[in-house]
Amino acid sequence: MKQYYARSANTACREVLGEAVILRLPEGEMFVLNASGSVLWALLDGTRTCAQVLADFSAAYGLNNCPEAENFLAALTEAGLVALGEAKAGRDVAQYCSSAPAAYLPPEIRTRELVETLAGICISGYTGEPDQMCQTIGVGCFDAYD
Amino acid sequence: MREASPEISRLRSAAAENAVPLHAQIELTHRCNLRCRHCYLHDSHDARGEELTLSELTGIFAQLAEMQTLFLAFTGGEIFLRPDAVDIIRAARRLGFACVLLTNGTLIDDRLAGRIADLQPLQVHVSLLGLEQAHDAMTMQPGSFRQTLAAMQALRSRGVKVVAKLVVTREAIADAEALRRLAAEQADETVFSTTLIPTLAGDNVGEELHVRPEELCRLSFDCKIPEFSNPGWPPEATVCNAGRGLLAVSPYGEVFPCIGFRMQLGNARETALEEIWRGEKLRQLRLLRRGDLPDCAGCDRQEYCTFCPGVAWSVAGDYRRAVPELCQKAERLRKFLDLKRGGGR
Numbered sequence A: 001m002k003q004y005y006a007r008s009a010n011t012a013c014r015e016v017l018g019e020a021v022i023l024r025l026p027e028g029e030m031f032v033l034n035a036s037g038s039v040l041w042a043l044l045d046g047t048r049t050c051a052q053v054l055a056d057f058s059a060a061y062g063l064n065n066c067p068e069a070e071n072f073l074a075a076l077t078e079a080g081l082v083a084l085g086e087a088k089a090g091r092d093v094a095q096y097c098s099s100a101p102a103a104y105l106p107p108e109i110r111t112r113e114l115v116e117t118l119a120g121i122c123i124s125g126y127t128g129e130p131d132q133m134c135q136t137i138g139v140g141c142f143d144a145y146d
Numbered sequence B: 001m002r003e004a005s006p007e008i009s010r011l012r013s014a015a016a017e018n019a020v021p022l023h024a025q026i027e028l029t030h031r032c033n034l035r036c037r038h039c040y041l042h043d044s045h046d047a048r049g050e051e052l053t054l055s056e057l058t059g060i061f062a063q064l065a066e067m068q069t070l071f072l073a074f075t076g077g078e079i080f081l082r083p084d085a086v087d088i089i090r091a092a093r094r095l096g097f098a099c100v101l102l103t104n105g106t107l108i109d110d111r112l113a114g115r116i117a118d119l120q121p122l123q124v125h126v127s128l129l130g131l132e133q134a135h136d137a138m139t140m141q142p143g144s145f146r147q148t149l150a151a152m153q154a155l156r157s158r159g160v161k162v163v164a165k166l167v168v169t170r171e172a173i174a175d176a177e178a179l180r181r182l183a184a185e186q187a188d189e190t191v192f193s194t195t196l197i198p199t200l201a202g203d204n205v206g207e208e209l210h211v212r213p214e215e216l217c218r219l220s221f222d223c224k225i226p227e228f229s230n231p232g233w234p235p236e237a238t239v240c241n242a243g244r245g246l247l248a249v250s251p252y253g254e255v256f257p258c259i260g261f262r263m264q265l266g267n268a269r270e271t272a273l274e275e276i277w278r279g280e281k282l283r284q285l286r287l288l289r290r291g292d293l294p295d296c297a298g299c300d301r302q303e304y305c306t307f308c309p310g311v312a313w314s315v316a317g318d319y320r321r322a323v324p325e326l327c328q329k330a331e332r333l334r335k336f337l338d339l340k341r342g343g344g345r
Helices: A035-043 A050-060 A067-078 B005-018 B054-066 B085-094 B110-119 B131-139 B144-156 B170-186 B212-220 B274-278 B280-287 B309-316 B324-342
Strands: A004-007 A011-014 A019-022 A027-034 A045-049 A082-085 A110-112 B023-027 B072-077 B096-101 B123-127 B160-169 B189-193 B246-249 B255-256
Touching: A011 B005, A019 A035, A027 A035, A027 B005, A027 B054, A035 A045, A035 A050, A035 A067, A045 A050, A045 A067, A045 B324, A050 A067, A067 A110, A082 B309, A110 B005, B023 B085, B054 B085, B054 B274, B072 B085, B085 B096, B085 B110, B123 B144, B131 B144, B131 B170, B131 B255, B144 B160, B144 B170, B160 B170, B246 B274
Parallel strands: B023 B072, B023 B246, B072 B096, B096 B123, B123 B160, B160 B189
Antiparallel strands: A004 A045, A004 A082, A011 A019, A019 A027, A027 A110, B246 B255
């Protein structure tokens, strides 16, 4: 039986300013992919086999083949961000990847870090950070030095 | 001292600079089963109209996904008073959002805890308002403290990250240290909150509940809450994230810069969120810098200032104006902290 690649159910993800930002839940580990990695991530909607993912990715950049992409896919799988399963109906690339492919660079996980505190995400209160002086009960509020 | 991770700091700054609403706050309902005396909704728990339906909310989520929102915070009222709360959160998860749930926990039994765990929220924030006696007095519901603790345990036993939000009022300040120790055992993370925002009617929540600045500082020292470290505001600094990297939607579709900043920008039932987000009111707000605050030029208390445009909007009707209570607080903080730093403890 053919196996199809899909983003794991235990992820939250969005393309933000051209980069795929992925949170692995419930740990809250955050991964940010580079532009090429974000394009590949967008292809992982559960409708493509591994060969199709690699073929579509290579085609997006006009490459004959792309061994780095295979390694990258393995890294995503290793990180628990991608799972193999049965085919899903309907492709959703547009939802996750609105930008045209940028110039090709080997796809990679640009940063990976555990979001230990959500001080920067969704709380207020005394965190001691200069940009956290906002004292309303807002979720997502913060003061910023720009 | 805890610090936000570098990547999330970079991400939120980039979002704010580019007017991307990375965060959104969704008030699912103003109804609540408790009557917490400090709550900004304490005079507004009755439904004012038809709450957004699951279908309407799903449409809002789809718009937010297009606008690059990643983090959704669901708040109330008590979100689990809505029988479709789990369905709503599931709809958001399907669209790839990282969901944070704010709840008083009292409605979360083992079954609901299991359903919440299945949703894989990023975090569940649960408010503790004191130890048992003080907490139940604040919520005006005997037994609520134990219900909340039970919910925290039920969630954590299923792998859900629980954040204890310790809302410290003057009445519960004696509990602060014990509460901090309790939260350290019962939650994955602890946050102190000491500022109470005005009610929707613009009234200050019971003045007797506000922690005095001196008490706040003592709390900071005695409970190891990081003390103030704000070096002051450069004139070019922005004021806050509201309307820059954050927007809020009320149960009735009203759109605000933040749930604590209720300048109505439009209604999601009538206007596309993107259009509201790109509107003139927010364009003006995004231009605001510390140096533009007319009452604050030359102020020597900025190191201690907790100015909030939302509070200014509620109290003064203008988000640029100083709030006398916050100015007084800054002055008292300065005196107290200067004394402390000078060894006068």
